[in-house]
Amino acid sequence: MGEVLEQESSQVLQELRTHQKIQTNHAYELLTLDDNFARVKLLTKLTEKVDDTAYVYPPAIFSCANFSAMAAINEKGNHLINSKVDFLNPIKEEDEEIIFEATATTNSSGKKQIEVVGLVREMIVFEGSFVTIKLDQKSLLKD
Numbered sequence: 418m419g420e421v422l423e424q425e426s427s428q429v430l431q432e433l434r435t436h437q438k439i440q441t442n443h444a445y446e447l448l449t450l451d452d453n454f455a456r457v458k459l460l461t462k463l464t465e466k467v468d469d470t471a472y473v474y475p476p477a478i479f480s481c482a483n484f485s486a487m488a489a490i491n492e493k494g495n496h497l498i499n500s501k502v503d504f505l506n507p508i509k510e511e512d513e514e515i516i517f518e519a520t521a522t523t524n525s526s527g528k529k530q531i532e533v534v535g536l537v538r539e540m541i542v543f544e545g546s547f548v549t550i551k552l553d554q555k556s557l558l559k560d
Contacts, residue, residue, distance in 0.1 A: 455488035486531035
């Protein structure tokens with residue numbers, strides 16, 4: 418994993434086809450996008466803080482991890498249906514950035530399983546497992 422962090426150039430090998438407006442609303446930078454893999458940088462200085470302690474608001478961390486997971490799938494119509502996350506270390510604004518690496522697989526039911534790791538200076542600070550399902554024209558909710 419440390420070798421990946423040392424790369425300075427972006428490797429966006431595909432066009433982002435999902436969640437395209439998210440990056441303009443948040444402090445995310447898509448660093449790498451490939452089949453079933455995404456790397457995203459979250460700039461902590463531009464992220465919501467809990468209070469004057471400058472700790473980053475955990476839902477802001479979750480949001481970027483979720484975006485990373487969806488980018489790894491990179492298909493329109495996928496929706497998050499389950500997640501399990503562990504915040505392993507509190508993040509402060511002075512940490513400057515979190516790098517999220519998301520790797521997606523498909524299970525036997527067609528659901529996508531995405532494992533996401535968040536790193537600050539090569540130290541794992543976040544681990545998450547996300548499950549998505551692709552919805553066609555039908556909604557889970559009735560009108």
